[in-house]
Amino acid sequence: MGRKKQHTVDLDTERGIAPGLVAKTKKRLVVASGRSHEELSTEVAAALGTQLVPTEHRTFASGEILTRFEVSIRGCDFFLIQSFGPPVNEWLMETLIMLDAAKRASAKRITVVAPYFPYSRQDKKGRGREPISARLVADLFKTAGADRVMSVDLHAAQIQGFFDGPVDHLFAKPVLLEYFENTLSTEDRAKLTVVSPDTGRVRVADTWSDSLGAPLAIIHKRRDPNVANQITVNEIVGQVEGRVCLLVDDMIDTGGTIVKAAQALKANGAERVIVAATHAIFSDPAVERLQDPSIDEVVVTDTVPLPVEKRFPALTILPIAPLLARAIREVFEDGSVTSMFDGAA
Secondary structure, eight states: OOOOOHHHHHHHHTTTTOOOOSOOOOOEEEEEEEEEHHHHHHHHHHHHOOOOOOOOEEEOOOEEEEEEESSSSTTOOEEOOOOOOOOOOHHHHHHHHHHHHHHTTTEEEEEEEEESTTTTTOOOSSTTTTTOOHHHHHHHHHHOSSSSSEEEEEGGGGGGGSSSOEEEESHHHHHHHHHHHHHHOOOHHHHHEESSSSOOOGHHHHHHHHTTTEEEEEEEEEOTTTSTTTTEEEESSSSSSSSSEEEEEEEEESSHHHHHHHHHHHHOOOSEEEEEEEOOOOTTTHHHHSSTTTEEEEEEEEESSSOOGGOOEEEEEEOOOHHHHHHHHHHTOOOOOOGTTTTOO
């Protein structure tokens, strides 16, 4: 009995498409967390309707770090959330190790979600023989396995160009702006002036000025390049007497710049001074400085973890997790992150 001839029709070729197989698996979003800010990572995962990847973290007696994902992440769209508060170098090393683990575990696409980008202030050479450490960090992320980076309010926009791949630059302004729109009284809004603490933040302060319909003032300062965290306020450009001044900045580290600016505003007749910043680094002695009588309120987001001992009565902390979760969903679903910020991202 002769064998029946098999006739195989390659439908893909007939349609002008290369022959192949269609996988049964579907696109899968997976969120993992480093140890720097697990509370934020959990909130982001919850906002996305999922849970964090079960992960084993170890720090050996020698200080070496080991990370192992306890479940398969093969073929996943992998988002690693790691903030970079102190100790920044330990969290940076942990991130690199987690990226390597994810790459070797065959994650399909790896995105580093760094709400606060480490070493972002070292974005250029201020003097000869200095490093550009922000570029180095971007190179480390890429080498370790990251395909994409997501961050909030980069200290300098050009850091986006340091990474050889897509960078989603998010802005905390909508989160902060909503708070002030809901809490500032009509009288305060009528007397509001947006203040840039230095000339480097004028562009950001200008967008705040437009959004709030308030005039803009600028503080001119000088910083000694040989002495860290020391500034001198020279003059204020703009009208602040009798005004409610909203000082906007991307981060507060030791608080020196903000306090000097607030004192200068009050000395020039400002009625109230409110500080708004995205990243609350709060290195010592920031907490003590920010309770200076010249500052009436400080409003920040939780991009960096703030322990109880770094909180004080005049401090308000706004959640950044909903913003991060929405951006992650847009990336996962091949949507538009830019649309979240009216085309500004």
